Amino acid sequence: QSVLTQPPSASGTPGQRVTISCSGSSSNIGSNTVNWYQQLPGTAPKLLIYSNNQRPSGVPDRFSGSKSGTSASLAISGLQSEDEADYYCAAWDDSLDGVVFGGGTRLTVL
């Protein structure tokens, strides 16, 4: 069982907006920033969002992140077929003294 909770799957049609949730606790999301990683099929993870809502250079502004209390979410607008991937949330956990990941959400573009 992952420390952070994500839905196992999500889907949308091209052009739609989808959101992926990530739920944690006071020791992780509640007291630290949240990051999101995208893993395309057969590839290594890639940083998508850091510090709750910051996009690294090169990440389209269709991707956005937010955090409230002990939960966070990733929103993808104008969904494209190339967005089909696994998405993971992550945060530092003060009780475990380590990084914790969500179980991942597989996004399907219908």
Place this chain on the structure above:
Amino acid sequence: EVQVVESGGGLVQPGGSLRLSCAGSGFTFSDYTMNWVRQAPGKGLEWLSYISGSSYTIYYADSVKGRFTISRDNAKDSLFLQMNSLRAEDTAVYYCARRGVVAATFYMDVWGKGTSVTVSS
């Protein structure tokens, strides 16, 4: 180009040992905290360990504490993971990842392609 490249994976018997390496290039390796993250077949990501640039600060996940040892050689721009007492559940792709530099936040901004470890008799 900023990159990290893992090596050293392979097939090992249960109870055996393996040493993974990660070579950094395109950045000042000693300035960065480095991490190991793994992904078992068909499963999610699991953070294992991190080591600060000076090697002063080291953390481990409970799942590998006492069995795995992280280290680095800044003169050779290299990161290592010594894995002992390997179990079948350690079978995974192992990624090396650089911690980003924005203060007060922990994220991994550069990832390698991974090296595969299989623990089986």
